[in-house]
Amino acid sequence: MIVNDEDNSMEHNKKTHLQQIAEDSKESTVYLKTRLLGLTFQVGTGFFVEPDKIATNIHVIEGGFPGCSIKIVTAEQLEFGKVPLIQRISKPINNLVQQLFVGILKRLKTEGHQKPKHLQNIKETPEYTIEGVTAYDDKNDLVILKVTETGVHLPLGKYDSFESDEQVCIVGYNKKKYKSIAGTISAAQYKEKQLQIKVKLPKDHTVGHSGSPVLNNKGQVIGVVNSVIGSGSDKDGTVGENSTSFVYAIPLTILKALLANSGDVETISEWWQHPRTRAYGKITLGNSKLRAGKYKQAIAYYDAALKLNPDITLVYISRGRANGRFGESKAKQGLLVEARSHFQVAIDDYSKVINNKVIIQDHLRSIAYNGRGWTYYLLGQIETKEGNIQEAQKLFQETVLDVNEALRMQPEGASLRSSYFHTRGAAKAALGDHREAIEDYDESIRLNSKKALLYHDRGLAKRCLGQVEDAEADFAKAKKLDPDIED
Helix, strand or coil: CCCCHHHHHHHHHHHHHHHHHHHHCHHHEEEEEEEECCEEEEEEEEEEEECCEEEECHHHHCCCCCCEEEEEEEHHHHHHCCCCHHHHHHHHHHHHHHHHHHHHHHHHHHCCCCCCCCCCCCCCCCEECEEEEEEEECCCCEEEEEECCCCCCCCECCCCCCCCCCEEEEEEEECCEEEEEEEEEEECCCCCCCEEEEEECCCCCCCCCCCCEEECCCCCEEEEEEEEEECCCCCCCCCCCCCEEEEEEEEHHHHHHHHHCCCCCECHHHHCCCHHHHHHHHHHHHHHHHHCCCHHHHHHHHHHHHHHCCCCHHHHHHHHHHHHHHHHHHHHCCCHHHHHHHHHHHHHHHHHHHHCCCCCCHHHHHHHHHHHHHHHHHHHHHHHHCCCHHHHHHHHHHHHHHHHHHHHHCCCCHHHHHHHHHHHHHHHHHCCCHHHHHHHHHHHHHHCCCCHHHHHHHHHHHHHCCCHHHHHHHHHHHHHHCCCCCC
């Protein structure tokens, strides 16, 4: 393929245009943090949709615990916080003196003709006061906040004014810094339910873009970010470095409908008490326990969340993952009855996502198919240990079938597909088809060359085929990547 100077120039112009859109949207985009007893435990992004209204995700501001508070600040305030203390003190003092002097002169000229004082706007205040919630959608993770001050709102686009492969810009906060991410719409066929946007995340990307606006090339909002999946190091789609990831966004139709239904202001403390809203707090606690390896506690929080709000699909996947990992830990301890029980609960949760006809996002189904396939594989290992070879073979075959579906539904996304190929390779190796297993491991490594387990498992398959030297090379590579990996 020949790329000429004109193509390069056009690409440069598009990039520059998106950067300008990001800069123009800076004063309309705010940083939100939820604090508990003085500690920040949730951060995210919001943006003005009307002069006194800010849109964001429910999970960004979920709380409901005694001592919880939400703070909204601008990029200007975050940048001000990095200025040395002496400059922070001297600059406002100088400004105050100037304002007093100018104010005295104005008062002398306009005495007796004072106009009523209007609300502060974004030029005058770096922080905002939340009056409460005017509307929320607890199924789609979207909330509208009413603030006392006023800001510059972003223009809303048209829900049908974009196509697949269209370039977009996502603006928000990462590590308290205002940043933009360029991407392309990779699936517009579900634009009334969910937008899928392909991006390459920077190496240092963490969290904070939840609630960010998705902007088209006119700087208009066409969606609200609510999750990032891809680029993970495991089977759960967590974010990694410089790999293709997918940002999923709530489409404009849902945001516009919510704005149209905005009503009386409900205080944050009152709103936090709604059962379906409180579910998001349980999810956050469950996720923290899952990351810490405290699977029993994570499962309890997910149970509580689903009892409060059974419509949050991602919780079934998270609970399935927690039960799967808890089952693995029980199996390693030799507690096979308990392991089976947790594996079956995981399979049931993944099946609920797969069979839910309301869900149309293929990426969720693909994760559920792979999760269920991996759990079938783990159950197959137990059956193999107990000598139930025929039953084990059926489970390994079910794994292959599930991963085939997962791969079909997830045609892009290196890290997720790498995980899927690894799952299928493990099942094929268990079925005795080591050559096809190696082919899957090869593809998995091509997509993610930094994961030790992939080399280790490929080495086992090669050893079964008598490829001793190649197997030892894979084992050495695995050990180099992870010195603690089992021999």
